[in-house]
Amino acid sequence: MNAFTLIFKLGVLFSAFAFLWFWIKLLIYALLPSTFVNQVRYFLQLMHSLFLGVLVLKFVVKEQGSLGLDFLMIISLVTFFLYLLRNIRSSQNPVQVRFYNNLYPSIKMRNDWEWVVACVTLIITIFWIFFPIALESRITNWFYIQTNSLIEVPVLGWIFKIAGFFFLLGTMLRFIIAIRWMLFGGAPVPSKDDNKFDDFEEIK
DSSP states (O other), X not given: OOHHHHHHHHHHHHHHHHHHHHHHHHHHHHHSOXXXXXXXXXXXXXXXXXXXXXXXXXHHHHHHSSOOSSHHHHHHHHHHHHHHTTTOOOOSOHHHHTTSTTHHHHHHHHHHHHHHHHHHHHHHHHHXXXXXXXXXXXXXXXXXXHHHHHHHSHHHHHHHHHHHHHHHHHHHHHHHHHHXXXXXXXXXXXXXXXXXXXXXXXXX
16 A cells, blocks of 8 residues: 555545544533533543544554554554644734734644644554554444444545545645755745735634
């Protein structure tokens, strides 16, 4: 399997699991008192990332038959890590955001949390490569079976594959940005018009 096919299949897997996790999270929120929603939200985000890390490893085992730090595993881990960082907002133009009360500190806090979740999840996932204790638990097997069952559903499966195609394109762009950041230290590219602001994107 080449790297492009691997990233595409991972995108399909991520999309199907995101669909499944959305309904699980919605059910949890519906059952919990409203006062506990904010406290549980961060815990659920961490659990989402950890479960997805296990699914990535189970996917690699299914495709290759074993676990090991080979080329495809490294590509899978890098792709997974970039996926975990997908919600990080740019802070290179903070003047624009400061027009909106306290949104800039909120962006910084969310970015810090995204980095913590991504790094912790990646470390634990690498640990599971050598000590795959989480791969055969009942809950991870349930998530793996249900996620792959969703991919086989005719209409949903095509939607997930379309999402996987766009995920492939987005991941290629992230790879390019990451390589540029490593080569140039993340220095912003000078704009032709320094006084021009980008359109403000609503913070979810």
